[in-house]
Amino acid sequence: MTTASPQAPAPGRQTTFSVGLRGDPSALGDYIRQADDLGFHGVWTQDTLNDKNFSLDPLHQLSYAAAISRRMRLGISVLFSGYRNPAVLARDLATIDQLSQGRLTVGIGVGNAYHRPRLAALGIQTDRPAQRLVEGIGVMRALWGEGEADYHGEIYNFSGIRLQPKPIQRPGPPILIGARSEPALRRAVTIADGWTGAAMIPAEERDQELAILRDEFGVTKRDPASFSFSVNVYAAVEPSRELAHERVQQVLSVGFKDNPVYDVEGMAERVAIFGPPETCAEGLLKLIAKGVDEIVLHPLYDHANQLGQLAKAVELVKGALA
Structure with a gap:
């Protein structure tokens, strides 16, 4: 499989920097602010x-x-298709778009196969995951449209349904597909507004994913300017690269212990950006050179302090690009 060569952002497109949201209720508000x-x-x-x-x-x-x-945009990376009824999900997402005054971005994907036995045990349908993804997106977009909605698919089939509220963003919030396999990546170019790459994916595999997406632009004749590339990145800023590596690997070793898909051994070196601010900035610049539109940075520990340190690395990147 070919790999993506470095590519500067398209004219008029500037890479943005976002952050992953932490789940600690006691610190959530302070982190967002x-x-x-x-x-x-x-x-x-x-x-x-x-x-x-x-x-x-x-x-x-x-x-x-x-x-x-x-003012920040609000994103989800990624909702699992089939886990929630798409009509109910359409209303939930439209509500968040209303509450945020049109700042929502929706990431959605089929999830990993090892999740499905537990979901099936809970009575959640897990068959035809790709079909559920495609039709689920179709259902949401139909319901976000003006007036009454009709949708006729293999799984969902209805007429004369009206949804309120409608999202502020028209025709709806941007939908990004979380995908890794070649068929799923090519499907993203066909049905979505963009792609979101997972944080635990090594750089070489991410290059292959980008190459497939760009190849599909040629196949479908789609304008790349109409599609966004977002990637999630684990990151840590410390005075020394050695200390940052130790802390990142420690967190990942716990978080991915016994995971049936991802190998935790040496994971920090494969998937994370870490070290002093200057070193992290160099890693971010390499991502930008691949044509990434948005980089979502995920601090792994000491979140308030790391957020400030990552902001310093981002400022170095902006200075280098000025």
């Missing part, structure tokens, strides 16, 4: 089907963030 004050473009929360660790529902987190923040 701090990110807003530091000038980050947005905050992104994560949907999770992991029952090992404490986590808050992402939709409620974003409703809270809509009230706390002043």
